[in-house]
Structure formats: structure tokens, C-alpha cells
Amino acid sequence: MRETWRITSQKAIFEFSKLPAFHIAVPSILQFILNASLIILATVLCILMAKEIIHFVEFIVTSDTPNFQHFLEQILVFFLYFEFISMIVKYFRENYHFPMRYFLYIGITAMIRLIIVDHDDPFNTLLHAFVILILILSYYIINNTPAMKSFNK
Structure with a gap:
């Protein structure tokens, strides 16, 4: 009886998926x-990007002994927020499509x-630099491939 139920339920699901409304409603x-x-x-x-701006102002105004490494880290976090927001804006402007180059920008940043932040180990720094090189090469390939130019704009 359990096998019969599975077969009929699978058949019902199969029949349900043939309905035109199903293909319109679910997407x-x-x-x-x-x-x-x-x-x-x-x-x-x-909101997080606005908090970073507040931290910038606090750092510039109140910092007696500036830690520029920390400040640079905050700037890069700000740019990560900025790139994610601009990618979301681009998604809505480009008819629900994320351009690949924005993911590459975010990866490089x-x-x-x-x-x-973590430059103590020279080998890890070299690996991170190699990853940046790969991302830059990927960006170059995407921009210079004719089929990808129209897809990625």
C-alpha cells in the first residue's frame, strides 16, 4: 500500500507540475x-555603511595615536559594503541579473x-596575492571575451 501511495503521489506531483499556472506562480x-x-x-x-562613516569621523576627530592599519581596514570594509550595495542596485537595474565583474571586485577588495589585516605569514600573503592575480586575470578574460562582454554589461 505504501508503494501505491508513493506512485500515486509522484504521479500527482508530475500532473501538478504540468499545470501552466504552476510554471508561472512558482518562479x-x-x-x-x-x-x-x-x-x-x-x-x-x-545601516552598516553609515556606522562605518561614523567610525571614520570618530577616528579622525578623537584619535590621539592613529592606528592607520586599523583605519585602512575600516576603509576596505566600507568599500565591501559599498560594492555589495551597488551590486544589489545593479541587480534590479539589469532585470534581475548579477554581473560577474561585481563579484570579482568584491573578491579583490x-x-x-x-x-x-593578516600579513604576519609571508607564505599566506603570497597565496593571497596569487588569488588577487587570478581574480584580475578572470576580470581581464571576462572583459576581453566577445560573448561575455554583452552578457556581463
């Missing part, structure tokens, strides 16, 4: 959830931040 619902999630994420990122 629309998922797109709405994705868009709402990205709007919430963009709002949170804007994150690796530069990692080198600045």
Missing part, C-alpha cells in the same frame, strides 16, 4: 522572496583587506 513567488530578501539585505548594509 514569481520565488522572485518576490529573492527581491524582498535583497531589499532587506541592502537596508542592513546601508576582500583579499586586499585580508592581506592588510
Whole structure:
């Protein structure tokens, strides 16, 4: 009896997926959830970016002994927030599409931040620099491949 139930339930699911409304409703619902999630994420990122600006002002005004490494780290975190927000804006402007180059920008910025923050081990620094080189080469390939130029704009 359990096998019969599985077969009929699979058949029911198969028959249900043939309905035209199913193919229209499910992607629309998922797109709405994705868009709402990205709007919430963009709002949170804007708040965090504003907090970074407040930290910049506090650092410049109140710092007696400036720690420029920490300040540079904060600037790079600010740019990460900025790049994520601009990627979300681009997603909505480009008809729900994330251009690959924005992911590469974020990766390069994150690796530069990692080198600045954690530069004690020379081998790890070399590996991080190699990752940056690979990301830059990927960006170069994407920009110089004719098929990818139209897809990535």
C-alpha cells in the first residue's frame, strides 16, 4: 500500500507540475522572496555603511595615536559594503541579473583587506596575492571575451 501511495503521489506531483499556472506562480513567488530578501539585505548594509562613516569621523576627530592599519581596514570594509550595495542596485537595474565583474571586485577588495589585516605569514600573503592575480586575470578574460562582454554589461 505504501508503494501505491508513493506512485500515486509522484504521479500527482508530475500532473501538478504540468499545470501552466504552476510554471508561472512558482518562479514569481520565488522572485518576490529573492527581491524582498535583497531589499532587506541592502537596508542592513546601508545601516552598516553609515556606522562605518561614523567610525571614520570618530577616528579622525578623537584619535590621539592613529592606528592607520586599523583605519585602512575600516576603509576596505566600507568599500565591501559599498560594492555589495551597488551590486544589489545593479541587480534590479539589469532585470534581475548579477554581473560577474561585481563579484570579482568584491573578491579583490576582500583579499586586499585580508592581506592588510593578516600579513604576519609571508607564505599566506603570497597565496593571497596569487588569488588577487587570478581574480584580475578572470576580470581581464571576462572583459576581453566577445560573448561575455554583452552578457556581463
